[in-house]
Each structure stands twice: as C-alpha cells, then as structure tokens.
C-alpha cells in the first residue's frame with residue numbers, strides 16, 4: 542500500500558500527500574551505545590561467566606549495561622573528547638521539538654493528532670527506586686489538558702495497573718507491559734469517548750502469564766545475593782533493575798539472569814535504562830501497540846491522522862520505527878545525550894516534555910478560538 546508522506550521540513554515530519562513511502566532513517570553517525578573506553582569490572586565474575594557463555598557475549602552485555610547509564614563516568618570522558626561537536630551534530634539531525642514546534646503543528650493541518658506518551662523518563666524523572674517514580678501534579682495537569690484535545694495513550698513497560706496508579710487519569714488509553722496489555726479509557730474528557738477503542742482490552746500474551754509469574758519468582762530467588770538488584774513484576778514481562786547494583790557485580794548479575802533465561806526459550810531479554818527486560822518472544826511491542834490503538838481509534842490506513850510519540854527508552858524505538866515505516870507522524874526522543882534513534886526530534890527531559898504538551902494545548906485552544914471568530918465574522 543502506498544504510504545502517505547510529504548516531508549514538511551528538512552527534519553523529518555512526515556504527513557499527508559499521496560506518494561512516497563517511509564522516510565529514510567537517520568544515519569548512524571553516533572551509534573548508541575557509543576564506543577567507550579573499558580573500565581574496571583570484576584574480572585573474577587567475568588572469567589567465571591565467560592567460561593560458560595562465551596567471552597564476546599557476556600562482555601558485550603556488561604558493556605551494554607554500562608552504556609545504559611549515560612550519566613556515568615562515560616559522560617565525563619566523552620566531554621573531554623569533544624562531545625560538544627557530537628551533540629551539535631546529533632541535534633542538527635534530531636532538533637528540539639520545541640524549536641520546531643510550528644513545523645510540527647503545521648504538519649497536523651487537516652489531521653487528528655493522537656498522542657502517545659511513554660511513562661518513565663518521559664513523564665516522570667528517572668529515580669533509583671522504581672516504586673517512587675512519581676509524576677508531578679503539574680505534569681498530570683498537562684497530560685489531562687492534552688487529553689481534552691487529542692486522544693492520548695500511555696505506552697509503558699510497566700504493568701498497566703501500576704502505570705495507572707502513577708498517572709491517575711481515567712480518560713487516557715493505557716498500553717502496559719510494553720504494549721501487551723491495552724485498555725481504553727474508563728471515562729471521557731472529550732468527544733473521543735465515542736471512539737471504538739473505549740474499554741477495549743487486548744492482551745496478546747495472556748498465555749504467558751503463568752510462565753512470567755514463574756520466571757519472576759526464579760529471578761527473585763536467583764538474584765537475591767546481588768546487593769541492590771530489584772526484580773519487578775510487570776504482569777506480561779519482568780524487569781531486573783541494576784541501577785543500584787555495584788558495577789563490580791554487573792557481570793555476575795548478567796550471568797545469573799542469562800542463566801535463568803536459558804531455561805525459558807519462549808522468553809527473551811532486552812535492555813532498557815539500567816534494567817533487563819524479560820518478555821515473551823511474541824511479535825508484539827510498543828510499535829504494534831501504537832498501530833493497534835490507531836486502528837481501534839478508527840485511523841487504520843488513514844492519512845488524516847498525525848500520531849505523536851514521545852519516549853526515552855530503547856523499547857520506544859519500535860514505535861519510532863513504525864512511524865517511519867508508515868511515513869506518518871512525529872517521533873520525539875527524550876534524551877540529553879546523542880543516541881542512535883529513529884525519532885525525528887528530541888526533547889531533553891520530562892520538563893521539556895511538559896512544555897511541549899502545554900504548547901500543544903495552547904496552540905489548539907488558539908486555533909479553535911480563531912476558527913470561532915472566523916465563523917462569527919462570516920455569519
């Protein structure tokens with residue numbers, strides 16, 4: 542099917558018109574994780590683990606664990622190595638969504654904006670304790686206002702109930718467990734309630750529930766000797782956090798988790814921000830959840846919709862890629878540091894996400910007021 546895509550600006554908003562296919566992904570000038578100098582790790586742990594796993598595999602995993610901490614010593618080293626240039630080049634390819642705000646809203650002309658928001662690191666700041674990742678009341682107000690004007694979904698790795706406890710807005714769509722648990726709004730704050738997605742419940746991995754519960758218990762048991770490790774049950778997936786684990790123990794932790802994973806070939810492991818994410822091997826992710834929600838909202842294969850997806854983590858890349866493939870929508874990565882991404886734009890931190898959301902609301906209110914005035918003038 543021919544995707545609709547007109548590149549509205551040099552920076553990659555793709556919107557309607559009748560021809561092209563997905564716009565090209567940005568090149569990988571600055572691969573993420575960027576290459577970095579080695580650091581001291583527990584040689585003992587590494588040796589023991591490497592014997593079983595194969596050297597390349599585990600040391601790669603530990604490197605990747607380090608890279609998921611951009612505030613680490615790496616940042617200081619990178620600074621000394623001319624990161625300013627790297628950052629400027631990256632920003633040129635992924636400009637601030639605030640700086641390009643006018644272009645973004647111009648691309649929505651004649652289209653329904655649909656908002657997709659990741660939770661951790663996007664609406665709430667990253668903190669050591671996953672149970673304390675609260676969003677501010679002002680952020681909640683901003684999200685509530687956005688949802689009054691546009692259908693809005695939270696797409697999170699968290700289990701749906703947990704992310705709802707944090708967000709506390711019944712008028713939103715929620716896709717928890719990396720999109721494997723989708724539900725429409727319990728209440729409406731706008732006309733969107735009439736949408737087909739109201740109350741929808743989609744759980745493509747439900748058959749994995751017993752296995753996830755089992756692996757959750759196994760991971761708790763097997764990692765209890767690693768100080769600081771925390772295992773979180775996200776219903777259809779499990780997170781193993783290492784943010785509070787001494788770096789010397791990362792190799793041992795990685796080995797332990799991989800050891801358990803070997804017993805569960807139907808589960809796979811990926812990595813987020815100082816966390817291992819364990820989930821079913823089914824072909825379902827945040828990108829699929831985005832497409833499912835668009836379809837449920839009545840925007841399947843439509844050119845009159847502009848999905849806007851804001852997220853900070855590797856799992857959000859699946860959604861950015863879907864937007865690129867569809868040649869439709871706006872992907873915004875929340876990051877202060879250059880990362881390899883399929884998003885077109887960037888915002889530095891949750892505070893900027895809030896500013897972006899508030900500007901959207903303000904713009905929508907102004908456009909409505911202008912329309913009203915024009916109608917009155919013609920009446």
Ligand SMILES: O=P(O)(O)OC[C@H]1O[C@H](O[C@H]2O[C@H](CO)[C@@H](O)[C@H](O)[C@H]2O)[C@H](O)[C@@H](O)[C@@H]1O
Pocket residue numbers: 659660661662666667668669670671672674696697698699773775780782784813814815816818854856
């Ligand atoms: O898709 P998200 O909403 O971004 O969820 C991804 C994971 O986020 C949480 O972990 C991250 O945030 C924690 C709190 O700030 C932080 O301590 C941790 O290091 C981060 O990885 C959440 O706890 C996980 O379950 C989610 O999968």
